[in-house]
Amino acid sequence: MNIHVPSTYEVYRGWQSIQGTGLEIGSTLLVGAVLVLACGTVLFLLPTFIACRRRVHNAAVVAVVNCTLGMTGIG
Known part of the structure; x- marks a missing residue:
């Protein structure tokens, strides 16, 4: 029976490919927050x-x- 236990590096690389680097998520949230703030200010x-x-x-x-x-x- 041959069981493969992934190394920490393999787990990290797999998680990173799912989650991305975080930069895309953070920049999207920042741009979204700026747009919401600008629209709110105009409406106010x-x-x-x-x-x-x-x-x-x-x-x-x-x-x-x-x-x-x-x-x-x-x-």
Whole structure:
């Protein structure tokens, strides 16, 4: 009976071929996090952008209210 017990190196190489080097996974997560953060920032500041685009007289007030009270839901 011939039983092959893999060495530590063979196990590591097999695991690495399944998991990759980790760089692909980490860079994908980083790019995804940056995209989510950028989209969230644009959505959060959307009322300010609309006020500036429509040339509202008190656009600065809209920006201040948006930035200070926007996260609470009151704004």
